Amino acid sequence: MESPHDEAALRAFGALVVRLQFGGDLTRDETRDAYLQVWRGQQPDLQQGALIAAHRCKQPTLDELVGLTDSHNDEWTRCFPHVVEAPEPHLGIVGVGMDSLKTFNVSSAASVVIAACGGYVHKVGAPGMTGVSGAADAFGLWGVDGAGPLAKQVEAVAKCRLGFTTPVTPMLRHMGIGRVLSQLRIATWIHVAGPMGFHAGERHKIVGVPAPPLTGLVAQAMKTLGYQRALVPCGGDAADPARHMDEFSNLGPTTVAELHADGRIEQYTLTPADCGLATATYAQVVQADTREENARVGLRVLAGREAGPRQDLLALNAAAGLKLLGKVDDWKRGVEQARAAIEEGRALDQLRALIEHQNRDPAAGHAQLERMLAA
Secondary structure, three states: OOOOOOHHHHHHHHHHHHHHHOOOOOOHHHHHHHHHHHHOOOOOHHHHHHHHHHHHOOOOOHHHHHHHHHHHHHHHHHHOOOOOOOOOOOEEEEEOOOOOOOEOOHHHHHHHHHHHOOOOEEEEOOOOOOOOOOHHHHHHHOOOOOOOOHHHHHHHHHHHOEEEEOOOOHHHOOOHHHHHHHHOOOOOOHHHHHHHOOOOOOOEEEEEOOOOHHHHHHHHHHHHHOOOEEEEEEEEOOOOOOOEEOOOOOOOOEEEEEEOOOOOEEEEEEOOHHHOOOOOOHHHOEOOOOHHHHHHHHHHHHOOOOOOHHHHHHHHHHHHHHHHOOOOOOHHHHHHHHHHHHHOOHHHHHHHHHHHHHOOOHHHHHHHHHHHHHO
16 A cells, blocks of 8 residues: 655654664754654654654653754644733743642642732643643633633733633644644653743743753753743652652652743752741642542632642742742742732632633633532
8 A cells, every 4th residue: 555655754754763762862953853743744643653652762852852842832833823912921830740749730720829919821731641630621620711712812811810721722623732632641752842832922931840850951941942031840759759740849849940031040959848838748739539629629729728738739839930920039928929819819819810801601611610619
């Protein structure tokens, strides 16, 4: 049977896969071009999967991580040309997954709290792929419409300081990134590079990673890509140092790489005590068994209905965003401001404002939110 693909292109792509299989490296341009062929379906499915899997079997170089992100940016902006127009720099915040300490959707809830404290945030996230639920699951169950007009999602940031976009929305079905992500249920370097991409013009971002050695590499890649400020955390557990979470942790020390405005990358360790918090146990913040219950847990914390370690974890990660945006000067002050927004009801009001400004049918979104709150 004659292949619809050019034989020379098949062999050239296959040679890149073989190089990765034997532990070799790709250049930035080779990585970008190879993944563009994946996004755009220019290689057979088996070849696409082979590249993704072979790449995951080695530690990426800086050039490979930047090249993969370049390809993501090219494909994303082809399909999502919208840019947030806010009166001050806006924030992106995401945990990449692939971690061994699974909690509720902390970065999703933190994006709401940061906005409630005066920061502008464009949150991008997919359904759960390596955990029980992802950002798209959480926001959808909280009543937020992620399937509406893309322009309205970034306009919401300017209007109410918060907008949400998912790459697997029907509005982006023509984008190869969404096609690939919708089929993956494994950890890949796409899950690290994608969150590093420019989704709506942001140059300030928090990217949580699943292993401490990735913090410096990802921070360097973000500097190379052109970010102005970034935080790259990997949270630890004092009771089990071999396990980590893709966010700031109140279970033990967090390894952090911080990109400063002058281009300097600072690496340090942040403890719960540094932020005025008690050290918790994993059992106190562990994820629920289903995506619905995990979203419900996150909503209870966001609504100020659950104090203790989960609220501490949320306040800590919101504090990171406030600090990166220059809203606070120190971690303890950031935690205090985040906790006040939660306990005073401003975080829940912020979620309601997002529904009002982004949803095609706000009434239906508010009804869904109330059902979740009543459960």
